[in-house]
Amino acid sequence: xxxxxxxxxxxxxxxxxxxxxxxxxxxxxxxxxxxxxxxxxxxxxxxxxxxxxxxxxxxxxxxxxxxxxxxxxxxxxxxxxxxxxxxxxxxxxxxxxxxxxxxxxxxxxxxxxxxxxxxxxxxxxxxxxxxxxxxxxxxxxxxxxxxxxxxxxxxxxxxxxxxxxxxxxxxxxxxxxxxxxxxxxxxxxxxxxxxxxxxxxxxxxxxxxxxxxxxxxxxxxxxxxxxxxxxxxxxxxxxxxxxxxxxxxxxxxxxxxxxxxxxxxxxxxxxxxxxxxxxxxxxxxxxxxxxxxxxxxxxxxxxxxxxxxxxxxxxxxxxxxxxxxxxxxxxxxxxxxxxxxxxxxxxxxxxxxxxxxxxxxxxxxxxxxxxxxxxxxxxxxxxxxxxxxxxxxxxxxxxxxxxxxxxxxxxxxxxxxxxxxxxxxxxxxxxxxxxxxxxxxxxxxxxxxxxxxxxxxxxxxxxxxxx
Amino acid sequence: xxxxxxxxxxxxxxxxxxxxxxxxxxxxxxxxxxxxxxxxxxxxxxxxxxxxxxxxxxxxxxxxxxxxxxxxxx
Numbered sequence: 105x106x107x108x109x110x111x112x113x114x115x116x117x118x119x120x121x122x123x124x125x126x127x128x129x130x131x132x133x134x135x136x137x138x139x140x141x142x143x144x145x146x147x148x149x150x151x152x153x154x155x156x157x158x159x160x161x162x163x164x165x166x167x168x169x170x171x172x173x174x175x176x177x178x179x180x181x182x183x184x185x186x187x188x189x190x191x192x193x194x195x196x197x198x199x200x201x202x203x204x205x206x207x208x209x210x211x212x213x214x215x216x217x218x219x220x221x222x223x224x225x226x227x228x229x230x231x232x233x234x235x236x237x238x239x240x241x242x243x244x245x246x247x248x249x250x251x252x253x254x255x256x257x258x259x260x261x262x263x264x265x266x267x268x269x270x271x272x273x274x275x276x277x278x279x280x281x282x283x284x285x286x287x288x289x290x291x292x293x294x295x296x297x298x299x300x301x302x303x304x305x306x307x308x309x310x311x312x313x314x315x316x317x318x319x320x321x322x323x324x325x326x327x328x329x330x331x332x333x334x335x336x337x338x339x340x341x342x343x344x345x346x347x348x349x350x351x352x353x354x355x356x357x358x359x360x361x362x363x364x365x366x367x368x369x370x371x372x373x374x375x376x377x378x379x380x381x382x383x384x385x386x387x388x389x390x391x392x393x394x395x396x397x398x399x400x401x402x403x404x405x406x407x408x409x410x411x412x413x414x415x416x417x418x419x420x421x422x423x424x425x426x427x428x429x430x431x432x433x434x435x436x437x438x439x440x441x442x443x444x445x446x447x448x449x450x451x452x453x454x455x456x457x458x459x460x461x462x463x464x465x466x467x468x469x470x471x472x473x474x475x476x477x478x479x480x481x482x483x484x485x486x487x488x489x490x491x492x493x494x495x496x497x498x499x500x501x502x503x504x505x506x507x508x509x510x511x512x513x514x515x516x517x518x519x520x521x522x523x524x525x526x527x528x529x530x531x532x533x534x535x536x537x538x539x540x541x542x543x544x545x546x547x548x549x550x551x552x553x554x555x556x557x558x559x560x561x562x563x564x565x566x567x568x569x570x571x
Numbered sequence: 572x573x574x575x576x577x578x579x580x581x582x583x584x585x586x587x588x589x590x591x592x593x594x595x596x597x598x599x600x601x602x603x604x605x606x607x608x609x610x611x612x613x614x615x616x617x618x619x620x621x622x623x624x625x626x627x628x629x630x631x632x633x634x635x636x637x638x639x640x641x642x643x644x645x
Contacts, residue, residue, distance in 0.1 A: 176600070178619040183594050186626025190587045193630055197639045314611035321605075328605035328613035339595050346591065370641070373634035380627035384620070391616065 105415075108424035116290070116428050120271070123286035124279035144285060146374035149366045151292035152285040152440075153375060154382050156358050158295065159437030160246040161490040162386060163430055167413065168406050170394020174327035176337030177394070180491075182387040184349035189380040192353050196363045196372045199354075199508045208364050210451025211357045211504070218507040219514055222452075227519060228500050229448045231526055232357050235496030237471065240441040241478035242489045244268055247434035248479065253407040254415055254427070262480055268431070269476045272439045277465055281365075281447075284439050291432035296386060298429035301422045302414055303389030306396035309417070316392065319399045327398055344547040348494040354504045355497040358444030438475065445471045492533065495547050499525040502558040515565050521557030525550050576638040583633045587626065594622050 144152065162181075169177040206217050212232075216225030248264040275283050310316040317328070326333040330342075353359050366372045393413055400417075401409040414430070415423040446468040453460045503522045506514040531537040532546045539546050593599060599622060605613035612620070634640070 175605075175613055175616045175619075178616055178623075179594060179600060182623045183619050183626070186623040186630075187587065187591055190626055190630045190633065193633050193637065194584065197637065201639070312611075317608070317611050317613060325605065326603070329603050329615055330600045331602065337600075339600070342600070343595050346594070350591075369637070369639060373637070373640075377627060377631045377634060380623075380630055384623055384627070388620075 105420040105423050108421045109427055112421075112424050112428045113431075116294075116432060117271075119290050120275055120283075120287055123290070124275040124283045126279075126283075126286065144362070144366045144371070146366070146371040146378070148285055148289050149362065149371055149375035150378040150382060152288035153359065153362050153379055154386075155288035155292040155295070155433070155436045156362065156440035157352070157437075158292075158383075158386060158433070160243045160430060160434040161437070162390060163295065163299065163414075163433050164246050164250065164406075164410050165490060166387060166390040167393040167397060168409065170327075170391055171397035171401070171409060172332075173334055173336045174329065174332035175391065176330040176332050176342070178387065178391065179330070179342050180337065180345050181349070182383060184346045185383040185387070186380060187346060187350040188352055189376045189383070191350050192363060192376040192379070193373060195354050195505075195508070196376070197369060199360070199364060200369065200372070202508050203364055210447040210449075211360050212448045213451025215503060215507050216452065219516060221516055223516070223519055224503050224507070225452050227523055227526075228357075228503065229452065231497055231500050232448055233445060233471075234530070235493045236356070236358070236441045236445055237475050237478055239490060239493035240438045240471075240475040242493075243434040243438045243441075244475060244479035247430055249407045250410055250414075250430060251427075253411040265476055265479050268434060268438065269472050272435055272442070273469060273472050276439055276443055276468060281443060284436070284443055287432070288436045288440065291429075291436040292382075294425070294429045294432050296382065298422070298425050299386055299389045299393075302418060302426060303392040305418055305422065306392045306413065309396065310399075313392075316395050316399070320395050323399050323402060327395070338545075340545045340548045344495070344545055344551060345491055347551050348491065348498045348547070351498040351501045352494055354508075355500050356444075356494070357448050358440040360504075361444060361447055442468060442471045442475060496526070496529060499529060499550070499554070502554055502561075506558065506561075515561050517564070518558060518561045521554055521561070525554050525557075573638050576636050576640075579636045580633060580638055583629055583636075586629050590622060590625055590629065594619075 166177060166181065169180070202218075203214070206214060208214055212225040212229040215228055216222055218224075244265045247268060248261045251264040252259070252261040275287065279286075307313055307316055310319060320327055324333055330337040353363050363372065366375060397404075397409045397413050401412055404412070414426045418426060446464045449467040450460055450464040453463060455463075499522050501522075502518045506518050528537060529547065529550060532539050537546065541549060599618040600615050605615065607614060609617040
């Protein structure tokens with residue numbers, strides 16, 4: 105496998121280098137560096153969106169979730185992604201229309217401009233920082249545990265993390281957003297191919313899909329229905345996850361930026377539909393890998409299961425491709441998140457292009473180091489940590505939606521609801537507040553609170569106007 | 572024409588909302604039940620797959636009739 109790994113790994117690094125060099129221009133503008141000149145086509149668009157969204161979380165987190173919690177994971181992610189692609193069309197149209205009149209440097213700066221106040225921009229940036237850094241750290245952590253389990257004793261876990269962050273920083277600093285988008289396209293393609301090769305191997309080892317599910321029924325029938333053996337997939341959990349994931353294009357800046365920089369609405373439309381199909385294909389394969397793990401490795405740790413199912417049980421070339429695919433997945437998502445924080449920081453800065461670019465690059469470096477440090481203290485539950493990131497940023501949905509949808513200046517009072525929702529969520533994540541009140545999950549209640557608060561703000565605004 | 576497209580788009584938004592609501596009923600996720608299977612897929616998996624496909628279908632129709640279609644072509 106090592107020979108294949110060297111060949112495929114070298115090809116991947118060469119592709120990254122080509123992407124960086126192709127994207128590098130000596131006299132490029134700040135918008136070209138940070139936003140690829142607002143000119144991303146539908147094919148690259150879908151691959152970059154998918155790569156920024158899916159990542160190591162789908163490659164490693166989802167098979168493990170299917171293995172331990174069962175088929176409810178499909179409702180958790182695939183159905184939610186289905187809802188999300190619809191939101192891309194609806195929200196994408198409105199934000200692009202708004203951006204035409206206001207311009208766009210990043211979501212934080214965009215909100216600052218529309219609210220004519222710095223607070224919304226700061227709040228959005230702080231939320232993105234609080235929830236994207238751990239999300240980026242999840243990717244780094246995921247790949248580190250996988251590589252150290254595979255090459256046991258070769259290098260300590262943290263050194264894998266440093267290698268990933270190092271490569272990421274080099275090509276992001278050289279090529280900017282366009283290089284990231286190209287590398288995402290490479291990663292998206294690799295991810296789809298590899299995950300299906302592994303999925304097919306998993307089915308073939310049982311002979312057919314029927315035999316696979318029959319074996320799961322024999323080993324642990326509770327995996328085949330909700331709420332699953334650990335009782336995770338309750339209706340409340342699934343509804344709260346659905347809302348958090350559907351809102352991603354509006355609340356996770358790395359994806360909002362991709363909605364905005366795509367060439368035109370037609371490209372956005374094609375991108376959204378293709379993304380839906382891409383999501384179904386990719387998640388379907390993780391079902392088979394997870395079910396395979398449920399039968400073959402029911403009690404193994406996450407790292408051991410992944411190392412076995414993705415590498416050691418595969419043909420050498422597929423195992424090597426899986427390594428490269430995982431590395432690429434981790435690299436592109438981490439990069440998308442760190443770069444998004446850089447974009448947000450830049451959108452709130454003032455000064456000459458040169459100064460802003462220099463400060464943004466310093467910012468990128470600092471964010472990457474913070475994510476690196478975080479990655480050493482994260483837990484192994486990739487899918488649930490990713491969900492926490494989605495939930496956290498979704499607290500900003502009212503602020504973003506009112507800014508995009510209202511024709512006049514949006515009311516600042518909505519900030520109170522988003523900010524208080526964020527604080528309550530953080531307190532519950534740190535177990536200072538309970539995670540359930542009565543029989544209700546706190547995230548589920550927070551969505552009701554945000555919806556009621558936003559409706560209240562709108563009604564109040566209308567009443568004042570009519571007076 | 573644009574008004575008609577707007578009306579259809581609103582119907583599609585309603586369809587997406589209904590799909591979202593149906594997902595969380597026992598019609599799609601009955602507790603502790605994995606029969607009847609379809610093509611050997613357990614119940615929640617195949618119903619979930621259909622819901623996801625319907626979301627993509629609704630999105631595709633929405634892109635075809637969107638009132639803003641062609642507005643920012645360049």
